[in-house]
Amino acid sequence: MRPPAAPAAACLVLLAVTGAAAQSPALTARDAWIRATPGSDVAAAYLTLHNSAAQPVEVVDVRTPLAAQAMIHETTVNNGQSTMRPRQPLRIAGGATVRLAPGGLHIMLHGLTRPLNPGDEVPLVLTLAGGATVAVTAHVRALGDG
Ligand SMILES: [Cu+2]
Numbered sequence: 001m002r003p004p005a006a007p008a009a010a011c012l013v014l015l016a017v018t019g020a021a022a023q024s025p026a027l028t029a030r031d032a033w034i035r036a037t038p039g040s041d042v043a044a045a046y047l048t049l050h051n052s053a054a055q056p057v058e059v060v061d062v063r064t065p066l067a068a069q070a071m072i073h074e075t076t077v078n079n080g081q082s083t084m085r086p087r088q089p090l091r092i093a094g095g096a097t098v099r100l101a102p103g104g105l106h107i108m109l110h111g112l113t114r115p116l117n118p119g120d121e122v123p124l125v126l127t128l129a130g131g132a133t134v135a136v137t138a139h140v141r142a143l144g145d146g
Contacts, residue, residue: 025132026053027092032124032138034109035102036116043116045070045107045124045138046100051092058089061127068111070124075103084108089129118142 032047045064051057062070074087087105092098100106107124116122120140127133 025057025128025134026055027051027057027059027126027128027132027134029124029126029134029136032136034116034120034122034138034140036118036120036140036143038115038143041110041112043067043109043112044073044102045109045122046102047107047124047136047138048097048099049092050097051094054094056091056093058091058129059126060089060129062088062107063125063127064109064122066113066116066122067109068113070107070109072100072105073108074105077103116140 028050029047030050032045034043034045037043049059059072062072064070071086072088072090073084075082075084077083084106090098090105098105118140122138122140123135124138125133125135
């Protein structure tokens with residue numbers, strides 16, 4: 001005979017998971033924008049991230065429906081040579097604000113599904129370690145505008 005406690009335990013686990021997902025993450029994203037690059041299927045997105053919790057958070061994934069791939073990169077200049085490399089997962093210390101801005105950290109968008117024009121709005125979804133997501137809308141600016 002099956003112990004009657006098993007289905008009740010499964011129910012409790014399900015409730016716990018649902019409760020965790022409903023919590024709003026400690027990370028906020030704002031001032032998101034994208035530099036339009038005419039004629040290219042790659043673009044860079046910038047934004048400001050703030051972690052309001054005491055514990056660090058990690059951004060482990062970035063997605064947008066308008067690009068085949070999105071990933072956090074960091075540009076560094078060595079001996080006058082500019083290179084960029086993946087910086088994912090991106091760790092944000094408790095209470096810290098991290099700016100993704102031209103010349104440094106950025107979200108690289110590869111394989112744009114259509115050209116981005118100034119004024120367009122592009123949804124971005126950041127996934128944190130643990131599974132919480134943060135959605136933000138990036139506004140497309142013209143090249144040389146910011
Ligand atoms: Cu890049």
